[in-house]
Amino acid sequence: MASDNIIGIVVGKKGWEWTLLSRDKNHWSVSAHEKITDSAEKSENQQKNIPVQLKKTIGRVASYVSLACPSDKLLLRIIEIPKVSDDELEGVVRLQADKFSPFPSDIMVVAFEL
Structure with missing residues (x-):
């Protein structure tokens, strides 16, 4: 079953959009659109609240x-790994990512493709 609402978010240098x-039968249309710009005029607390505002809005209208x-x-790397089973692949990729990333593994989102 497909969702009737989907939200797309773009995180840019100057803010969020x-x-x-929304879907009505076989037709998709834009139901709402908003730009939230970061500016020097906004306090640090207001800028930190932008993700909270988005979460409240998204939670009411869409699940995807x-x-x-x-x-x-983004930190993008192409790595070579040894041949492993499909069950072990994600663990091996995470270990390799932990080697080259300057960030702690508990805050990283790691994705891979073959």
Whole structure:
């Protein structure tokens, strides 16, 4: 069963932008759209509350979210790993990511493809 609402979020250098898509039968349309810009005029507390505001809005209208981040905010590496079973693959990738990442493994999101 497909969802009737999907939210797309773009995290940019100057703020956040989100769009709510709603489905009516076989037609999708934009139901809501908002830009939340970061500015020097906003207090640090207000800027920290932007994700909280988004979570409240998203939780009311959609269960699926697509997120886009600027590539300069990502750490992307191509690595070679030994042949392992499918069950072991994720663990091996996480170990390799932990080796080259400057971030603690408990705050990283690791994705991979073959």
